[in-house]
Amino acid sequence: MSISDKMRDAVRSWLRIQPADNQAITIREAASFETNCMRNLVWYRGDASEIEQLFKSLGQDASSAARFWSAAPSGSDVRKAHSGIPAVIVDTLSYLVKSDLNDIEFCGDKDAAESWERINRDCNFSEIVGDAVSKALSVGDGAFKISIDTQASEFPLLEFWGADHVDYIRRHGRITGVVFKSAYCVKGKEYQLHEIYQTGQISYSLYDGEKEIAMNTVSQLERYQPVQYDGNFSMAIPLFIFKSAKYPGRGRSIFDSKTDAFDAHDEIISQWIDAVRAGRVTKYIPENMCPRNPKTGIASAPNDFTSRFMQIKSSNREGAIEKIDAVQPDIKYEAFVQSYVTTLDMCLQGIVSPATLGIDVGKMASADAQREKKDVTGYTRGAITDALEKALPQVVSSMLNVFDAMNSRPFRSYEPVVTFGEYAAPDFNSRIEMVGKAAASGIMSVETMVDELWGASKDDKWKEAETARLKELRGIETMDEPSVGGDLIDVE
Numbered sequence: 001m002s003i004s005d006k007m008r009d010a011v012r013s014w015l016r017i018q019p020a021d022n023q024a025i026t027i028r029e030a031a032s033f034e035t036n037c038m039r040n041l042v043w044y045r046g047d048a049s050e051i052e053q054l055f056k057s058l059g060q061d062a063s064s065a066a067r068f069w070s071a072a073p074s075g076s077d078v079r080k081a082h083s084g085i086p087a088v089i090v091d092t093l094s095y096l097v098k099s100d101l102n103d104i105e106f107c108g109d110k111d112a113a114e115s116w117e118r119i120n121r122d123c124n125f126s127e128i129v130g131d132a133v134s135k136a137l138s139v140g141d142g143a144f145k146i147s148i149d150t151q152a153s154e155f156p157l158l159e160f161w162g163a164d165h166v167d168y169i170r171r172h173g174r175i176t177g178v179v180f181k182s183a184y185c186v187k188g189k190e191y192q193l194h195e196i197y198q199t200g201q202i203s204y205s206l207y208d209g210e211k212e213i214a215m216n217t218v219s220q221l222e223r224y225q226p227v228q229y230d231g232n233f234s235m236a237i238p239l240f241i242f243k244s245a246k247y248p249g250r251g252r253s254i255f256d257s258k259t260d261a262f263d264a265h266d267e268i269i270s271q272w273i274d275a276v277r278a279g280r281v282t283k284y285i286p287e288n289m290c291p292r293n294p295k296t297g298i299a300s301a302p303n304d305f306t307s308r309f310m311q312i313k314s315s316n317r318e319g320a321i322e323k324i325d326a327v328q329p330d331i332k333y334e335a336f337v338q339s340y341v342t343t344l345d346m347c348l349q350g351i352v353s354p355a356t357l358g359i360d361v362g363k364m365a366s367a368d369a370q371r372e373k374k375d376v377t378g379y380t381r382g383a384i385t386d387a388l389e390k391a392l393p394q395v396v397s398s399m400l401n402v403f404d405a406m407n408s409r410p411f412r413s414y415e416p417v418v419t420f421g422e423y424a425a426p427d428f429n430s431r432i433e434m435v436g437k438a439a440a441s442g443i444m445s446v447e448t449m450v451d452e453l454w455g456a457s458k459d460d461k462w463k464e465a466e467t468a469r470l471k472e473l474r475g476i477e478t479m480d481e482p483s484v485g486g487d488l489i490d491v492e
Helices: 003-014 033-045 048-058 085-099 110-123 125-139 259-278 333-348 366-406 428-440 446-457 460-473
Strands: 141-147 157-162 166-171 174-186 189-198 201-208 211-213 236-240 282-286 309-312 325-327
Touching (some): 033 125, 033 259, 085 366, 110 125, 141 174, 236 366, 446 460
Antiparallel strands (some): 141 236, 166 174, 174 189, 201 211
């Protein structure tokens, strides 16, 4: 054995590696899915009083208790202000989506198009879509619910229920049913109704806590009877935009992971407001010069808004001059602005750009703002429209089938097409600049130039005439294709 082999064996015998033991780590979730829905819903509602009550109730662990909204101020004059950013984000995205919803097409099926036009006028479909987007973004997911009430309308009724009132029945990971949950209160006792929507059937269950009870326990529910129908469709269509990693099988709210950012942003705003209030001019007034009640002669009490002053003792020295001194604290506006911009950026990161919300943070040029708007907001909008383009055709098809059943017509297959317009199309001046550069480089035909410049705002006939006019102005002559071999002559 060589010396190197002996040294290698010696090292192996000296170096003993002990494998690590498996260690179980237990982590307790801060909130259940229902509690998380409630928190996100309160963020969306945007009422400062409700936010403070919620977080003081939830502030159990050290991290939650240390948040701004969980803290209990020592003084009663500390004002907690909410920015309203969560609601602004959701409402803006909802508007961007519903405003770009194109007319629903049926591929030449005129009967379906006419029926849908009547249904659409009754239910205002685009508004319901906007409401669905708002709720799904806020609480995570939800489901469209189709119902029939001839006393309310001769058409099917369409609603959207958020995740806080919806549960799902799954089989092999696939949703096979939707459960709509609603509360009923009778003589001070609360019951919960479950409306179970599945393919070809609707059933109902009433619960007192975890125990199922008879439906006639609540008099309003006596008329609720199970329904079965032959159509191979469901009258409940779920909507998921983002998937939750924390709650398997449920959707993710855009507020998830943003709680700390919203909390920090509100703290900055509240501190700013408090600094402005504390920065009012304070007057130091000698005792004999203090404002007094003309009837009683008692000195007036100062307050933070109308007469903020401090009373000092009058000087008894000979020749002393009594005067009022005014002092105003220095407010660090630049520091507050920088903190505001930083926390605002944390709130909006990965969701929407400040330019989309009309917020000028003073850090983006016009071109950069438009690019960010297209990239950041466009990604979020794209995820929303992708989810809707899968769910809405099912909603429209089910609505039409229910309408057929209400009019004693047989069920049939519908193939609606739901699309959304292009987002962030450049303004007219930008299009002129883009088309002009392409034309100057010789990489764009006249036909393409006209189409890019005017888009869907002009019809094909107008575009053809405009193309011909531009070609004439440029001296471009259009010639017919030459025939091959000349005219054919019949020879007898």
